[in-house]
Amino acid sequence: MKITPIAAACSLLLCSNSILAATLIHAGTLITAEHKQPLRQYTIVIEHDKIVGVTAGYQQATAGDTVIDLRQHTVMPGLMDMHTHFYTQFSPTVYTEAQRMNEADFALRGAVFAERTLMAGFTTVRELGDGHHISVALRKAINDGYVKGPRIYAAGKSIATTGGHADPTNGLAFALIGDPGPKDGVINGADEARKAVRQRYKEGADLIKVTATGGVLSVAKSGQNPQFTEQELEAIVSTAKDYGMTVAVHAHGKEGMERAIRAGVNSIEHGTYMDKTTMALMKQYGTYYVPTISAGKWVQQKADIDGFFPALVRPKAAAIGPLIQQTFANAYKAGVKIAFGTDAGVFAHGDNWQEFVFMTEAGMPPLAAIHSATIEGARLLGVEAELGSIRQGKIADIIAVPGDPLTDISLMGKVNFVMKAGRIYKQ
CATH class of the missing domain: 2.30.40.10 (Urease, subunit C, domain 1)
Structure with a gap:
């Protein structure tokens, strides 16, 4: 050159x-x-x-x-990665970070991860869930030229239900659990769901992230049960539309996914247990699939290491992690719209490119994989007139x-x- x-x-x-x-x-x-x-x-x-x-x-x-x-x-x-988390990078000590690190620590570390991502060729990302408003602060710092990093579309704090994936008090002692509400990203009922969306808007988020089913890395028993009612999901989607925001949905289990799709969300993240019926529903509603195969591969590997994950997390990682690549292969063959996303922050930032390898291993042609990380990401964001x-x-x-x-x-x-x-x- x-x-x-x-x-x-x-x-x-x-x-x-x-x-x-x-x-x-x-x-x-x-x-x-x-x-x-x-x-x-x-x-x-x-x-x-x-x-x-x-x-x-x-x-x-x-x-x-x-x-x-x-x-x-x-x-x-x-390149565009539609699923990142700059506030963290997983390790065996991640569950105690909130007790050891201050907001400034998370922000400064996130700036390093953002630059690493840009240097890997990813000029745009969706930041799908954080703590301490890190993604919004990073977006501002990057836009103002203080920090090098990709263009960020920030979801801010993910929206969960009490005890669900992304309830920030999961796994804490009873004396510390308290009763988090919409301001903390925890809702119960349609009215609180609307309030949580409006709170994210107030905090400067660009889009909404919802954890519609259980998750792998949360300290909770189920990795796939539905955790939102249809009324709660409909309230989130309708309110988000009022504020010009799209909705991304973490989901592993079939029932939680299908409730979210019918509610009109824009993308399903992970999608592990989707089947032909789910895929047909996604095609009907025009819902994007963001696979995150990289995260599945990573948690599968770490589940083999004694003591790496808490006892509640390890069996979920071992069961769910290995399935995502095959789910992706099935969804691609079925003609579901796919946008590239990795869940970087579960694994090391800057290694996002490995998703291309996993996608092509599963049958997607290399050019289609690159298109999923460019024009398809832009379409999901609604910015295809400017980017992609x-x-x-x-x-x-x-x-x-x-x-x-x-x-x-x-x-x-x-x-x-x-x-x-x-x-x-x-x-």
Whole structure:
């Protein structure tokens, strides 16, 4: 890769003839996420934060332009991970972090995880559940230029029911449990559900995350039981729509998933025990599936280690973890809409790319997997007019990998060029 400034005596923005200087990327192979096949030998022209041209051949630079030589690379849109958690990174001591760490500790650590994610080529993420409003604070710090990281769409605190997955007091001594309510992300009944959505809006969240069934890593017995009534889910979805917010739903069990789908949620995360009926319902309602195979693989491995998980968690990890990849394979074959998501924070941030390997192992073609992490993520977010593909008029989120990831998908772990909104972060 070579970056060459033309006529360095010119201003970075304006030459003497007042023509706006541009950045030209010479792409050997270009995946636009707009075309069914890659393009060969193309030039992407960027001015400020926007793509202003995508043309065949290697366009000649004019005075003041900068040329980025990626003729030996595959160039593609910035990647999108639709399921991350920057406030944490799982370890055997994670269950005591709240007693050992302050809000500032979580935020500073989250900034490191955010930069690591950006450097891996992920320029946009959905942050699906946190503590201490970390994702909202990180979003602001990144937007203001204080921290390097991806563009964040933040859910803030996940919404749970009493004792359900994401009730922050699960596993505590009786003296510490208390009675958390909507402000803490814990609801019972439709009115409290509405209040919790409005509270997330007040706190600056972009979307809503709901834990509709039991989960693997919460200190609670069931990993799949339904935990919301249909009325509660309908109240959340209708209120979220009033406030211009989408709804992402953690769900492993079939019944909880189907209640959420019928309520009109936008995506199902994990989806372990979905069956043909569930998949047909998702297709009927246009619900996206965000698989998180990486998290399933990781918890399966750690369940084999004595003492790594609490006693209530270990059997859930051993049972649910191994199933997600096959669920994904079935959903892909059934034609369910799929957006890339990993649950990073369960495993190490920056290893998000491994999801591509697991998806292709399960039968998704490499180009379709890349599309799931670009244009499909943008569609799920409702920002496909601005992000998710390389096209004139879109925001210049662009990455590159050496060689051809369509023949060796592991190259997605070797991103060596990252541009977000026209600014180069890795070269």
